[in-house]
Amino acid sequence: MPTTLAAQLAALELGHLSISADASTACRNPLQPDAIDQTLAAVWSDLFGLFTDTVLEDQAEELGWGVVNLFHRAAAKASTRIDRATDEIRLLLATNDGSEVHSTELEQQVERAQVAEDEMLALEALRETAAALYLAETGSSWRPASGSRLSHDALTTSAVVQGREFLKARAEGKRRAAMPQGTPIVFAGGRLSFASTDDAKTYGDAIWQTLDRVRANVGDMVLVHGGDGKGADRLAASWAERHKVPQIAFSLDKRLGARAGFKRNEQMLDLKPRYVVAFAGNGVLERLVIQAKERGLSVVDRRGPLGTNPKQHARAQASGRP
Numbered sequence: 001m002p003t004t005l006a007a008q009l010a011a012l013e014l015g016h017l018s019i020s021a022d023a024s025t026a027c028r029n030p031l032q033p034d035a036i037d038q039t040l041a042a043v044w045s046d047l048f049g050l051f052t053d054t055v056l057e058d059q060a061e062e063l064g065w066g067v068v069n070l071f072h073r074a075a076a077k078a079s080t081r082i083d084r085a086t087d088e089i090r091l092l093l094a095t096n097d098g099s100e101v102h103s104t105e106l107e108q109q110v111e112r113a114q115v116a117e118d119e120m121l122a123l124e125a126l127r128e129t130a131a132a133l134y135l136a137e138t139g140s141s142w143r144p145a146s147g148s149r150l151s152h153d154a155l156t157t158s159a160v161v162q163g164r165e166f167l168k169a170r171a172e173g174k175r176r177a178a179m180p181q182g183t184p185i186v187f188a189g190g191r192l193s194f195a196s197t198d199d200a201k202t203y204g205d206a207i208w209q210t211l212d213r214v215r216a217n218v219g220d221m222v223l224v225h226g227g228d229g230k231g232a233d234r235l236a237a238s239w240a241e242r243h244k245v246p247q248i249a250f251s252l253d254k255r256l257g258a259r260a261g262f263k264r265n266e267q268m269l270d271l272k273p274r275y276v277v278a279f280a281g282n283g284v285l286e287r288l289v290i291q292a293k294e295r296g297l298s299v300v301d302r303r304g305p306l307g308t309n310p311k312q313h314a315r316a317q318a319s320g321r322p
Contacts, residue, residue, distance in 0.1 A: 031122045036129050044133045061138045068134050068142045071127035072149065078120035085113035124151055131241070141237035143227070143249070180246035182220035184273040187211070188288055189232025190281030199306060206307025207235045207279065210300060214275055215243065224268050227251040232279045265291060275300050279307055 047067070051060045092106045128151065131142040143149060189207070194200040215221050223240040225233045227249030240247045250268055252260040261284035269276075269291055276292040277300040278285065292299050304310035 030118065031125060033125070036125055040126065040129045040133060044130070044137075048137060061140075064134045064137055065142065068127060068130040069144065071123050071130055072144055075120050075123035075127060076147075078116050078123060081116040082113050082120065085109050085116060089113065135238060135241050139238055140229075140234055141241035141247070143229070143237070180222045180248065182222040182246060183218050184224050184248070184271040185214055185218060185221045186268045186271070186273040186276045186288075186292075187223055187225045187233070187236045187279075188268075188276065188281060188285050189236070189279030190285060191228070191231030192280060202306045204235050206302060207232060208239050210277060210302055210307070211236065211239050214277060214300065215245070218274055221274075222246045222248060224248045224250065224271060224273060226264060232281070262287065269295060269297070273297060278303055280304075 044064075044067070048060055048064065051057050051063070056063070088109045089106065092102065092109060096102060096106075127149075131149075134140070134142045192203065194203065211223075223236060223245050225236050225247065227233060227237075237247060237249075239245075248271075250264045252264060254260060256263050261282075265284065265288045269288070275298050276289065278289050278292075280303045289299055289301070289303075301309055301311075304313035
């Protein structure tokens, strides 16, 4: 004997009826921030406590990245559903015939878009909390494998936007999630090796202290960097994450080959940043500093040993000070 409602309708030969989710019934209470924080913190602690002193200990960072990515991918799927519903709404508006059937269908599409938006915001809140736990665990800002980490909640300011998406959004006049508001500050630095752990710590502290001082002068700063997952960019991104400073990451366009680094320089400088903060790096970085000065931009030069000002370091060496 049929037990589902769909089967019963089929038995009654009500072919004109269809079973579909009622968007209005899908709207439930939003997730509470305290519940998100407490639940994810407990799950994270138990999960990564399990890896300690085991064969998976070295994989903890990658596994942590995957945990955050679960929420990121789910939020992206919800965003896609919003886009589809929005397209349907546009089509219905363009073909409006004033009928009750048309109005009902339009209302349903609007409800679907609203439900998908609520889901997306909840999933982004979960991702941001998990990303904060990832930062505390690894010291690194979480970034997706491709694309941007956008946040559509106005209260969240830790978005990481890919540079090419940012330029496209600006060209199209979109000034919301993909267009962080504020004053651009370009940060540049390469990958270095250090003689000791203390030297590495001194260098990292120099980056954070320099960015602290810049932010004291530019309260609405948006950090612009090269998106490198290692070296100075990683340290700067972690600083931005902890201070809830929006980021624009101009990753290299590998299709350009040897020109990629120079093209990225041009894109970052075209934002007309208030400052260019430069730590030691390769020839492409040196060219960035030269171009910034040619454009009359202020350069915070920290290319000396362990993140010092090179001129001040040279004067200290000449006077015999350490």
